[in-house]
Amino acid sequence: MTRPIRKLPAEEAWREAFAAFHAAPEWLRAAREEAFARFEKTGLPTPRTENWRWSEIHRHLNAPYPPLAQPETVDEAVLKQLMEGHLLTAADASVLVFVNGRVSLEHSRLMEEDGVEIVPLADVPLPPEWADLSPANDAIDLLNLAYATDGALVRVRAGVEASIPLLVLNISTGDGHSVALRHFVRVEEGASFTFYEAQLGGGDHVANVSTRAIVHENAALTRVQVNQKKDEGTIHFGRLGAEVHAHSRLHDTALLTGGRYHRQNTYVDFAGEHAEIVTNSAYLLRSRQHADTRLRVNHAKAHCTSREIFKCVMDDHARGAFQGLIHVAPGASGTDGRMGAHGLLLGEAAEFDSKPELEIFHDDVACAHGSTVGALDEEQLFYLRARGVTARRARAMLVAAYVGEVFDDIADERVRQALTDYAERWLAGEGAA
Amino acid sequence: MLLEVKDLRAVVRPEEDEGEAKEIIKGLSLSLDRGEVHAIMGPNGSGKSTLSHVLAGKPGYEVTDGEVLFDGENLLELEPEERAAKGLFLAMQYPVEIPGVPYMQFLKVALNSQRKLRGEDELSTPDFMRLVREKAQALGISMDMLKRPVNVGFSGGEKKRMEVLQMAVLEPKLCVLDEIDSGLDIDALKVVAEGVNALRGPRRGFLVITHYQRLLDYIEPDHVHIMANGRIIRSGGPELAHELEREGYAAFVEDAA
Ligand SMILES: Nc1ncnc2c1ncn2[C@@H]1O[C@H](COP(=O)(O)OP(=O)(O)OP(=O)(O)O)[C@@H](O)[C@H]1O
Numbered sequence: 284m285t286r287p288i289r290k291l292p293a294e295e296a297w298r299e300a301f302a303a304f305h306a307a308p309e310w311l312r313a314a315r316e317e318a319f320a321r322f323e324k325t326g327l328p329t330p331r332t333e334n335w336r337w338s339e340i341h342r343h344l345n346a347p348y349p350p351l352a353q354p355e356t357v358d359e360a361v362l363k364q365l366m367e368g369h370l371l372t373a374a375d376a377s378v379l380v381f382v383n384g385r386v387s388l389e390h391s392r393l394m395e396e397d398g399v400e401i402v403p404l405a406d407v408p409l410p411p412e413w414a415d416l417s418p419a420n421d422a423i424d425l426l427n428l429a430y431a432t433d434g435a436l437v438r439v440r441a442g443v444e445a446s447i448p449l450l451v452l453n454i455s456t457g458d459g460h461s462v463a464l465r466h467f468v469r470v471e472e473g474a475s476f477t478f479y480e481a482q483l484g485g486g487d488h489v490a491n492v493s494t495r496a497i498v499h500e501n502a503a504l505t506r507v508q509v510n511q512k513k514d515e516g517t518i519h520f521g522r523l524g525a526e527v528h529a530h531s532r533l534h535d536t537a538l539l540t541g542g543r544y545h546r547q548n549t550y551v552d553f554a555g556e557h558a559e560i561v562t563n564s565a566y567l568l569r570s571r572q573h574a575d576t577r578l579r580v581n582h583a584k585a586h587c588t589s590r591e592i593f594k595c596v597m598d599d600h601a602r603g604a605f606q607g608l609i610h611v612a613p614g615a616s617g618t619d620g621r622m623g624a625h626g627l628l629l630g631e632a633a634e635f636d637s638k639p640e641l642e643i644f645h646d647d648v649a650c651a652h653g654s655t656v657g658a659l660d661e662e663q664l665f666y667l668r669a670r671g672v673t674a675r676r677a678r679a680m681l682v683a684a685y686v687g688e689v690f691d692d693i694a695d696e697r698v699r700q701a702l703t704d705y706a707e708r709w710l711a712g713e714g715a716a
Numbered sequence: 717m718l719l720e721v722k723d724l725r726a727v728v729r730p731e732e733d734e735g736e737a738k739e740i741i742k743g744l745s746l747s748l749d750r751g752e753v754h755a756i757m758g759p760n761g762s763g764k765s766t767l768s769h770v771l772a773g774k775p776g777y778e779v780t781d782g783e784v785l786f787d788g789e790n791l792l793e794l795e796p797e798e799r800a801a802k803g804l805f806l807a808m809q810y811p812v813e814i815p816g817v818p819y820m821q822f823l824k825v826a827l828n829s830q831r832k833l834r835g836e837d838e839l840s841t842p843d844f845m846r847l848v849r850e851k852a853q854a855l856g857i858s859m860d861m862l863k864r865p866v867n868v869g870f871s872g873g874e875k876k877r878m879e880v881l882q883m884a885v886l887e888p889k890l891c892v893l894d895e896i897d898s899g900l901d902i903d904a905l906k907v908v909a910e911g912v913n914a915l916r917g918p919r920r921g922f923l924v925i926t927h928y929q930r931l932l933d934y935i936e937p938d939h940v941h942i943m944a945n946g947r948i949i950r951s952g953g954p955e956l957a958h959e960l961e962r963e964g965y966a967a968f969v970e971d972a973a
């Protein structure tokens with residue numbers, strides 16, 4: 284017997300709002316309608332939906348979060364604090380600021396560079412033939428397209444090794460609504476680019492930020508994401524959908540420490556041989572924060588390499604979950620994939636669930652996955668204390684050491700240092716920005 | 717008196733609260749003054765490392781009786797880091813590996829944390845670097861070693877040499893050396909002993925735990941104690957170590973029984 288499942292208040296609100304919802308650009312209307320129709324059919328995932336079993340979204344989406352009709356303005360002093368107080372300020376980059384779903388050029392600072400185009404989605408008059416905004420087959424991404432009010436469209440032309448990175452600040456504030464941003468980054472043949480993303484702000488609302496990246500042959504993309512939403516506040520859906528072509532490289536790093544709930548969907552597809560991806564993340568969670576990651580690396584082509592390190596530190600009642608999959612398609616000879624998921628429990632009520640998986644349809648591959656969970660090592664703690672390091676500092680040092688390898692290969696030394704230092708400060712209570 | 721241990725009794729609590737607490741230190745007394753070197757020798761399992769752990773404040777042990785005064789102050793009520801800041805240093809029998817923490821950073825945090833606890837100013841990075849470079853050189857330790865994570869992949873001898881470096885940098889009042897000679901080749905033993913001897917002085921005391929007379933040829937003790945079954949069963953001068961080397965523990969342990 285199947286009982287009808289009551290729809291979550293958030294889902295009902297999203298279903299009801301679409302008919303009256305209008306947002307630029309006009310040319311996206313048909314795609315939005317199609318995405319919304321698909322969403323209407325599938326609805327939000329439930330705990331029984333594959334890859335959502337640990338997400339508890341029924342708990343978090345138990346209130347209506349209708350889309351914001353007009354971008355709410357934010358007090359200048361608050362904005363200033365957010366823009367100056369985050370972890371990526373060390374990056375020497377162009378800055379594109381989105382406030383509650385709309386770009387704020389007044390707060391942005393774009394530096395021109397030949398061969399690099401950066402435009403806000405809502406301001407693009409005609410559909411650019413180089414941008415692919417199509418949604419993934421996923422309820423949250425369908426909603427994202429249906430309700431996206433803006434985003435950064437980035438094109439790095441063939442052969443251009445961009446020297447100025449782009450820092451995108453996704454700022455959202457307030458209670459009882461949702462905002463959606465849709466970013467797109469295209470790095471053409473032989474080009475290289477660095478893309479930083481910070482999730483900032485706070486309040487009881489839903490932020491849905493989706494980034495699609497295409498890295499063409501011999502190209503390289505570096506991406507660093509931080510989520511520093513105020514603790515106890517926001518529900519954040521983050522997505523990275525990346526397509527990497529032959530001989531290209533994607534290096535993705537995340538430090539997620541903010542908000543009440545963060546669901547990260549990272550999907551990487553190899554679209555050519557001899558490509559390489561690294562995706563590493565560190566989660567620092569406390570009180571009742573919950574972070575939930577779905578990572579899928581699709582080795583569809585031969586001779587590609589992937590490295591995934593997931594490190595989750597949980598204090599108090601925090602919960603972390605990881606569902607990772609390395610898929611090796613038939614014919615993907617010489618695949619080299621490694622995935623590790625590790626949880627460090629600081630609080631007795633903290634919880635970690637992890638399921639790294641391999642799905643291999645080819646013989647000649649070298650793949651490995653592993654998962655560990657544990658507490659701080661008492662012998663290490665004592666050794667540090669016996670040398671005069673206070674208990675608090677010793678714990679903080681060990682936490683920073685635990686997540687440290689996640690940041691190891693960040694090329695910009697100052698950004699790497701900022702993230703490492705933060706990891707050490709985090710336990711001392713100097714939490715979200 | 718720098719260190720006074722009076723009728724100390726200590727138990728170790730088994731994990732998970734299962735089973736009886738086991739008494740390991742069974743009424744041990746010892747007095748050690750500034751400028752003195754005391755050696756403790758004793759059979760495996762007699763409680764030497766346990767004594768050193770109790771002195772340093774390692775969790776998992778419980779003192780059930782007796783007292784320990786360090787520089788006249790009740791040592792047992794201090795946190796491990798406070799004991800360190802007051803000048804107690806334990807060179808461990810098994811130094812711990814700490815992946816992800818570079819040695820240099822560890823040393824700097826340790827030194828400055830101690831200084832802070834003592835109400836002193838922190839050392840600047842250049843001053844600290846100068847200090848470490850000088851001490852490392854004297855012990856034949858390359859600066860590359862200090863870039864590596866604490867003790868990770870170090871050989872047994874390298875770990876011990878690094879413990880002596882820490883001691884030289886932190887300049888404690890009392891050094892408890894738990895088998896600082898184990899795992900050392902003959903040349904390394906000399907280097908380590910020289911490092912220790914360089915720290916000897918009228919203001920500093922040493923408690924040297926060892927199994928071998930050889931170490932005491934290099935680090936000459938003023939007093940030698942024989943420990944068995946959680947107690948000191950005999951104390952004497954340096955000649956006691958020679959006697960022990962000739963006759964073995966059995967004779968002493970029987971005498972005491
Ligand atoms: N955590 C513990 N749980 C149970 N027994 C313990 C624990 N720690 C020490 N012991 C026991 O206490 C006794 C003394 O151990 P200790 O390590 O102090 O000896 P030791 O004199 O240093 O020996 P060695 O010369 O081999 O280093 C041993 O029987 C040991 O098994």
Ligand SMILES: [Mg+2]
Nearest residue numbers: 764765766809
């Ligand atoms: Mg021992």
